[in-house]
Structures are given as structure tokens and as C-alpha cells.
Amino acid sequence: MNFKNLLLTSVLMAATSVGFAQKNLKEDKQAIKDMCGCFEVTFKYTETFSPEIDYEKHYDYTATALEWAELIKDEKDEISIQHLLVLNDTMVIKHWRQDWLYENTKRYDFNHDNQWTFVNMNKKDVKGQWTQNVYQVDDSPRYSGSATWIHADGRHYWNNTTSSPLPRREYSKRSDYNVMMRGNQVEITKEGWLHEQDNEKVIREDGKEDVLLVQEKGYNIYKKVDDEQCKAGKDWWASNKGLWSKVRTKWSDVYGRDKNLALEEKVKGQALFMQLFPMDIETKQAKIDSTVEEYVKNK
Numbered sequence: 562m563n564f565k566n567l568l569l570t571s572v573l574m575a576a577t578s579v580g581f582a583q584k585n586l587k588e589d590k591q592a593i594k595d596m597c598g599c600f601e602v603t604f605k606y607t608e609t610f611s612p613e614i615d616y617e618k619h620y621d622y623t624a625t626a627l628e629w630a631e632l633i634k635d636e637k638d639e640i641s642i643q644h645l646l647v648l649n650d651t652m653v654i655k656h657w658r659q660d661w662l663y664e665n666t667k668r669y670d671f672n673h674d675n676q677w678t679f680v681n682m683n684k685k686d687v688k689g690q691w692t693q694n695v696y697q698v699d700d701s702p703r704y705s706g707s708a709t710w711i712h713a714d715g716r717h718y719w720n721n722t723t724s725s726p727l728p729r730r731e732y733s734k735r736s737d738y739n740v741m742m743r744g745n746q747v748e749i750t751k752e753g754w755l756h757e758q759d760n761e762k763v764i765r766e767d768g769k770e771d772v773l774l775v776q777e778k779g780y781n782i783y784k785k786v787d788d789e790q791c792k793a794g795k796d797w798w799a800s801n802k803g804l805w806s807k808v809r810t811k812w813s814d815v816y817g818r819d820k821n822l823a824l825e826e827k828v829k830g831q832a833l834f835m836q837l838f839p840m841d842i843e844t845k846q847a848k849i850d851s852t853v854e855e856y857v858k859n860k
Contacts (some may be wrong), residue, residue, distance in 0.1 A: 586663070589691060589710040592717040593640045593661050595749045597632045599791035600783040601625065604759075606730075611775040618775065622730055627784070628656065629794030633802070638663040643805070645794040653797035655838070657703070658696040660803070665692040668705040669822060671724040673739050673765040677702050677822040691719065693747075697836040698810050700805070701824060701856070704743060718748035724765075738762040738774045756781035803842045810846065811853045823858040 565734035606622040627647045634641035644656040664687050669677040692707040706721035722744045726732065744759030763771040788795070815822070826832065833856050840849070 585689070585710075585712065588712045588717065589663075590640065592712070592719075593642075593691070593750050594635070594711055595644055595717075595820055596659075596747075596754050596783070597630045598753075599786050599788045599794075600628050600630065600753055601786050602628050602784075603780070604730075605781045605782070606777055606779040609776045612773055616775060618757065619735075624730075627786075627790060629791035629798070631795070631798050634660075638665075643798065645790050645791075645798060647794045650790075651793050653794050654828050655698050655801075657698065658700060660694040660696070662692040662694065664688060664690060665707065667819065668692050668694065668707065669816065670700050671702070671726060673695070673724075675726070675824045675826055679819055679821050680705065681819070693721065693745075695725075696812075697834070699832075699837050700808050701833060701859070702816075702822065706743075706745065716748065718746055720746050721746075721774075738764050740765045740771070742771075745815060753783040753785040755783065801842065804840055804844060804849075807844070807846050807849050808837060808853070811850045814850075815857060821859065825856045825858060828855045 583679050602625065604622065604624045604626070608618040608621075611618070629645045629647055631643045631645065632640070633643050638709045640661045641658065642660075643658050646654040646656045648654065664684070666682045666684055666687060668680050668682070672678050687707050690709050692705060694705045695703040697703050704725035706723035708719055708721040710717065710719045722742060725741050725743045727735065727739070727741060740763050742761040742763055744761075746755075746757040746759075748755045748757065756778070756779075759763050760777040760779060760782075761775045762777060764774060765771050824833075828836075833853065836852050837849075
């Protein structure tokens with residue numbers, strides 16, 4: 562092959578590669594945004610295996626909810642979705658948030674006992690990947706992981722395993738483990754989307770290997786329904802989004818310090834959400850800043 566042909570082949574290969582990457586990126590974004598809308602959600606969990614023969618498995622957990630997922634940011638390399646619970650068609654509770662960052666290199670990995678380790682990843686290791694950052698109801702960190710969206714055989718899914726605090730259904734009821742290793746698979750379905758989990762409930766101590774208490778299988782099944790069923794959630798967010806934009810601004814400042822993070826569970830007997838939830842749109846940024854800062858241990 563002469564030099565001209567070699568050069569032409571290289572150019573064609575590069576163009577094909579760019580086109581493929583752009584197609585994948587478009588599919589990635591669409592898959593993430595398919596998690597927006599109004600959903601009937603079914604939560605199902607069952608403990609499966611424990612290495613200790615005398616371990617008594619806890620009862621299966623099943624619950625249902627109506628949830629509105631609002632697209633609050635849609636930029637080139639970042640998509641953010643706020644989830645809201647809608648109760649009895651009228652009552653709304655701010656729920657979790659998920660941010661998706663493309664080829665992101667910075668995240669916070671949960672350690673244990675309200676501590677997160679700052680992780681600076683290599684650019685080569687996150688090429689083509691999306692980081693999913695999941696936040697608590699008060700926009701404090703929950704868990705984070707990076708992986709590639711897969712689009713093959715008519716399926717669209719994302720897989721990752723990462724450490725997280727105890728789930729809300731157990732954190733106030735159990736003290737026999739302190740970390741959940743979440744095996745997360747997010748998959749877009751014809752009916753909506755599925756969050757399938759292969760979890761390990763572990764006991765973690767500094768300087769020691771994790772001890773497995775029990776494994777767990779979980780399914781969060783999101784079935785798309787008419788958006789009108791979540792009208793209360795849409796209206797609530799329209800009225801309250803300004804407040805939570807200020808809260809996110811403060812947390813962005815905290816996360817931007819790029820160092821390990823430790824948080825107080827309670828201040829003056831109250832969890833952070835108990836102080837933030839009563840606030841309204843008129844609350845000053847300075848008040849929000851000082852409230853959040855009270856819970857940050859390592860200033």
C-alpha cells in the first residue's frame with residue numbers, strides 16, 4: 562500500500578471511529594433521559610445467601626410508589642434528574658437525585674460511617690464512560706460509580722458496583738452492617754426502566770478486609786404512566802426548584818474542594834433534611850450555606 566492509500570485509509574478509519582463514538586454518545590444520552598417522566602415504581606428485595614449458617618434472613622421488602630423524575634440539567638457532558646415522590650395525588654416529597662457526567666474524572670466513593678473518599682480517576686480509564694452520582698434527599702452524597710453504557714441486541718444498560726450507605730429502608734432499623742456494596746444495573750425497557758441490584762451487606766473496619774454478612778437481590782421496576790398522574794410533583798418542583806438550586810450551589814462548593822468528606826449525621830438533634838425541608842424560595846444563599854456547612858466535619 563502506497564503512502565497516499567495508507568493516509569486515506571487512516572482518515573477513513575478515524576472518521577468511522579468518530580462517527581461511531583457520536584452515535585454511541587447520542588444513544589447514551591437518550592437512555593439516561595428515558596428515565597424522566599411519571600412512573601409507578603415497585604421496590605422488591607430479598608436476602609439470598611449468608612456465609613454464616615446461623616444468620617437469620619430478614620423479611621422480604623416490597624413497596625410501591627408514584628414518582629416524578631424531572632430533567633433539571635441537559636448539557637453536553639452532564640444530565641441531571643430530580644426524583645419526587647407523589648402521595649395521594651397531592652402530597653410531594655423531595656426524593657433522590659441522579660447526575661450523569663460524561664468522561665468525568667472526579668467522584669466521591671463511600672467509605673463507611675458518613676465518610677466519602679475523594680477519587681481522582683485517570684482520563685484513559687473513563688474514556689467513553691458515564692459517572693452516575695446519586696444524592697440523598699438533602700443533596701448530600703450517597704454513592705457514585707463510573708461505567709460504559711451498552712447498546713446491543715436491542716438492549717440499553719449500564720453496570721457498576723460501588724460502596725454505599727445503608728438503604729433508606731434499613732438505615733434506621735439495622736446496625737449489624739455498615740456498608741452496602743451495590744451491584745447496580747440500570748436498563749431501559751419497553752415499559753420504562755429497571756434498576757436491578759446484586760447487593761452485598763458488609764461490615765467494614767479501617768485496616769481490615771470487608772466481612773460479608775449477607776447477599777441481597779433487588780428490583781426497582783419503573784413503569785411509565787401518563788405524566789398527568791404526577792401533576793402535583795411537576796407543580797411542586799416549579800414552585801420549589803429555586804430553593805434547591807441554592808442548595809446544590811452550596812454542595813458544589815463542598816464537592817469542589819476535592820478532598821475526603823466526612824459529615825455529621827445530626828446537628829442539634831436534627832438531620833440536615835429536617836433543617837432544609839422547611840425552608841422556602843425566599844431563603845438567602847448565606848443561610849443555606851451556613852446550614853450545610855454545620856454538617857461538614859472536615860472544613
